[in-house]
Amino acid sequence: MRISELAEATGVPVHTLKFYLREGVLQPGRATSRTSADYDDEHVERVRLVRALVEHGGVALSGVRDIVVALTSPPPSRHDLLGAAAAVIPTPAPREAVDPEVTALLEELGWCAWSGAPALGALSDAVAAARAAGVPLDAGTLRRYAEGMALVAEADVDLALAARGPAEAMRIVVVGTVLGDPVLVALRRLAQEAVSSRRQREATPEGP
Structure with a gap:
């Protein structure tokens, strides 16, 4: 899916998704050209996780970044x-x-x-x-x-x-x-x- 479709699937605006990408809390999509990328269900899940941590957990993005890293490299x-x-x-x-x-x-x-x-x-x-x-x-x-x-x-x-x-x-x-x-x-x-x-x-x- 394109980033616009990711936004529709998660209810998160495109500009916020791009911010998540810049901050490193959302993993990059698969590049399809120099200016576009393809996203999948894993991105939908990650966006929902980030949104829940920020909006309901009150976690700052720096904290979300630490959590994401920990989730990808568990002991x-x-x-x-x-x-x-x-x-x-x-x-x-x-x-x-x-x-x-x-x-x-x-x-x-x-x-x-x-x-x-x-x-x-x-x-x-x-x-x-x-x-x-x-x-x-x-x-x-x-x-x-x-x-x-x-x-x-x-x-x-x-x-x-x-x-x-x-x-x-x-x-x-x-x-x-x-x-x-x-x-x-x-x-x-x-x-x-x-x-x-x-x-x-x-x-x-x-x-x-």
Whole structure:
């Protein structure tokens, strides 16, 4: 298909597709002349991936480029790919040193985390910010959150282990994490409403 047909198939304007090509997040098509190229279903899939990462995952194009490279060169080990995925998933750089309380929590849970892991610093910063804003995020509540996320992680790893190969597993881990985070946030909101409604019913005396 021509680039105009690729635009029609993906709903992405031609000028945006050309921008993706210049930025290296969309692989070149098969040249048919000096000024034109042919595109196929792999290009359609890549455009949809880039669009999802940018529009729904909030990933900058530089981050998308890193993700695309990781997807094309996945490590053979399913465990190693988790590390490779963590390296390309956008995570805010920590502003402060990791709080010893956070490190102690991970040790208590038996979680083995690299001391320089971006998520470790991000967690420490997030806890500090929440407390500074008056959120009573004590150690017990933080542990309950962590235990809940362990169940989410089990589901994530199960999906990766069930993949047909390293490339598919890498896509599941990277793209699933970036685009799965909004799913988890939405589920949290719905669960909050459900739990609040249930507890209100339990606390309300029944009529005669």
